[in-house]
Amino acid sequence: MKVAKIDIPTDQGAVGGVNNISLMIRSNRCTTRNLVIQFSRNHAQTPESVPMAEPIQLPLFPDQASLIRIRPERNEWRFYRMAVWPDLFGRALLARQWGRIGTQGRVRLDPHPDAGAAINALAQLARAKRRRGYRDLSA
Numbered sequence: 783m784k785v786a787k788i789d790i791p792t793d794q795g796a797v798g799g800v801n802n803i804s805l806m807i808r809s810n811r812c813t814t815r816n817l818v819i820q821f822s823r824n825h826a827q828t829p830e831s832v833p834m835a836e837p838i839q840l841p842l843f844p845d846q847a848s849l850i851r852i853r854p855e856r857n858e859w860r861f862y863r864m865a866v867w868p869d870l871f872g873r874a875l876l877a878r879q880w881g882r883i884g885t886q887g888r889v890r891l892d893p894h895p896d897a898g899a900a901i902n903a904l905a906q907l908a909r910a911k912r913r914r915g916y917r918d919l920s921a
Contacts, residue, residue: 843901843905844901844904845865845866845897845900845901845904846863846864846865846866846904847862847863847864847865847904847908847918848861848862848863848918848919849861849862849863849908849911849912849916849917849918849919850862850883850916850917850919851914851915851916851917852883853915859882859883859884860880860881860882860883860916861879861880861881861882861883861887861919862878862879862880862911862916863877863878863879863880864876864877864878864879864904864907864908865877865904866897866900866901866904867891868897869893873893873894873895873896874893874894874895874896874897874899874900875891875892875893875894875900876891876892876894876900876903876904876907877889877890877891878890878891878892878907
């Protein structure tokens with residue numbers, strides 16, 4: 783008895799991903815035999831079965847920034863950090879910390895009516911600091 787495997791890609795006529803075909807085969811002895819061939823889709827190759835990774839939401843408006851300015855010729859080693867924090871009253875705070883690298887520095891909390899206003903203020907301050915020579919802290 784010989785067995786043959788046939789892989790035929792198909793997109794139609796399948797119920798539950800399986801197609802059935804009935805064939806009638808005549809042997810040399812003039813007898814008739816019914817043969818049922820079952821085709822099943824290879825699920826490893828179909829686009830529907832490939833698992834997709836969860837999408838990653840990149841921040842359009844970042845809610846924090848870390849900047850540094852290092853000028854050894856002037857003995858200048860500065861940092862500037864900003865982050866948007868929620869407060870207990872439903873508003874947002876823009877936390878700003880700055881000073882010499884290696885020290886705790888100073889901290890200032892600026893209240894804003896909502897997170898959007900705080901993020902706008904953060905973006906404006908970061909833009910001004912970058913114009914003055916501060917660069918993003920590389921991770």
